[in-house]
Amino acid sequence: MSNDWSSGYVADIGYTYGYYNELNPLRMQLAFLSAGLVAPQVGTACELGFGQGMSTNLHAAATVTRWYGTDFNPAQAGFAQDLANSTGTQAKMYDEAFAEFAQRGDLPDFDYIGLHGIWTWISDENRAIVVDFIRRKLKVGGVLYISYNTQPGWAQFAPVRHLLAEHAGVLGAEGQGAVARVEGALAFTDKLLATQPLFARANPHVADRFAKLKDQNRAYLAHEYFNRDWHPMYYANMAKWLEPAKLTFACSAHLLDHVETLNLTPEQQSFMAEIPDAGLRQTVRDFMVNMQFRRDYWVKGARRLTPLEQLEAIRLQRVILVAHRPSIPLTVKGALGEGNMSPQIYGPLLDLLSDYQPHTLHSLEQAMARHEVTFAVVLQAVVVLSGALHLEVAQDEAAVTRSKPQTDRVNAWLLNKSRSMVELSYLASPVTGGGVRVSRFQQLFILARQQGLQTPNEWAQFAWDLMRSQGQRAVKADKVLTTPEENLAELQSEATFFVEKGLPILQGLQIV
Ligand SMILES: C[S@@+](CC[C@H](N)C(=O)[O-])C[C@H]1O[C@@H](n2cnc3c(N)ncnc32)[C@H](O)[C@@H]1O
Numbered sequence: 001m002s003n004d005w006s007s008g009y010v011a012d013i014g015y016t017y018g019y020y021n022e023l024n025p026l027r028m029q030l031a032f033l034s035a036g037l038v039a040p041q042v043g044t045a046c047e048l049g050f051g052q053g054m055s056t057n058l059h060a061a062a063t064v065t066r067w068y069g070t071d072f073n074p075a076q077a078g079f080a081q082d083l084a085n086s087t088g089t090q091a092k093m094y095d096e097a098f099a100e101f102a103q104r105g106d107l108p109d110f111d112y113i114g115l116h117g118i119w120t121w122i123s124d125e126n127r128a129i130v131v132d133f134i135r136r137k138l139k140v141g142g143v144l145y146i147s148y149n150t151q152p153g154w155a156q157f158a159p160v161r162h163l164l165a166e167h168a169g170v171l172g173a174e175g176q177g178a179v180a181r182v183e184g185a186l187a188f189t190d191k192l193l194a195t196q197p198l199f200a201r202a203n204p205h206v207a208d209r210f211a212k213l214k215d216q217n218r219a220y221l222a223h224e225y226f227n228r229d230w231h232p233m234y235y236a237n238m239a240k241w242l243e244p245a246k247l248t249f250a251c252s253a254h255l256l257d258h259v260e261t262l263n264l265t266p267e268q269q270s271f272m273a274e275i276p277d278a279g280l281r282q283t284v285r286d287f288m289v290n291m292q293f294r295r296d297y298w299v300k301g302a303r304r305l306t307p308l309e310q311l312e313a314i315r316l317q318r319v320i321l322v323a324h325r326p327s328i329p330l331t332v333k334g335a336l337g338e339g340n341m342s343p344q345i346y347g348p349l350l351d352l353l354s355d356y357q358p359h360t361l362h363s364l365e366q367a368m369a370r371h372e373v374t375f376a377v378v379l380q381a382v383v384v385l386s387g388a389l390h391l392e393v394a395q396d397e398a399a400v401t402r403s404k405p406q407t408d409r410v411n412a413w414l415l416n417k418s419r420s421m422v423e424l425s426y427l428a429s430p431v432t433g434g435g436v437r438v439s440r441f442q443q444l445f446i447l448a449r450q451q452g453l454q455t456p457n458e459w460a461q462f463a464w465d466l467m468r469s470q471g472q473r474a475v476k477a478d479k480v481l482t483t484p485e486e487n488l489a490e491l492q493s494e495a496t497f498f499v500e501k502g503l504p505i506l507q508g509l510q511i512v
Contacts, residue, residue, distance in 0.1 A: 032143075
């Protein structure tokens, strides 16, 4: 299960090729502005535990920020370095454990340090190393992005994680490999739950949650549930850990958390308003929403913007629509369930954005004034659309122009890999300064288009030829399509969908 270098961390199965836009410093700036806080300009940034390094590399390619990072898994670091070196993203990607990396003498001080999915999966010893690194290397005014499992959201399910890890430790054999250990533990737990233990009756959400868990990617499950260390942490304990690094909680990196009407009832909001201490308010809020996973920004020296400074800075922000306008539902999901987005506000706003080009909030403010919508309402709508992943922050034109040659190289490399790898589903945009989700089929269609093929049917044929030569098949509604006719028909329908709904967005994002 673990090697000497891995400190009990799952190392015999590579992590997923995920990209996390909370790590994008541009998005951090919108969150800070919405919370009324001064955000740093990010010249240097560092990601600890970068996994396959997609986020670090895409951010390095798509902006002028100098990125550094480490992940002690050499296979993952190898992929990350290959991408960086082959495309010149300039990201410095190491394969060192945190303890070793923290001692390097050649690292700059950082405006931004990010850890996604690390903190609650490592030991106290490693946590102390990380905090000391942040204390020494994060600049005054610098920001930490950190995500972690928290309580009370894990109160019911934590025993299931214990059981899974216990089964893997006791009955799983080293030589089986991670996937077999995961499968074995899942099957065992399934059988146990089928006996209707009192535990499951006392914790009625467990069965549902386990049913969903069983369908998840095995590499993800191995890393999420099967490490030696797994310690969900209360917000207040997190604050204590970060105190020596002089960090103050800034705001949530999940932008929908900024809109309390989506998450708290009026009664809960009044209850919260009476709590004088900001830290206790966070703890209480976690109870209100049964928080399970926090994604937070912390800052070394929180400074408030005056209302005028906040207004001026927000007006300069640029945003771009990254979802197909007619397909965007006028509902959004918060802790309270599904909330409605007013058609009088979101209708005209989405129409303004439907050219898939960047717009300043100032220009949106002026245009929305004609619909008698105030700037405060426009800002809230932008935060909601961004939180729902329909909209991203766009960097300024000069930065877009500087980054474009780098994102073109990275995208060419990723598209080439996608011919055979099915796991890659992000490309880099010089406009958003980060990654954008593009399915594998769509990547193959882009490749076909780059090679001069003109029609969706030709792109589908190109994709099918590549897939057939490697024994790959399309999947529709959980069913593997077996005949060439079925596969081609599915690819043709995907390609037609892509022309209508995907291409205009990718053109605006300067990916194609
Ligand atoms: C759950 S994964 C998250 C990866 C990445 N941040 C993401 O979200 O895609 C945790 C990562 O931390 C790395 N890791 C764990 N302990 C580490 C340590 N002590 N030093 C360096 N990397 C470590 C693992 O190899 C793994 O890739």
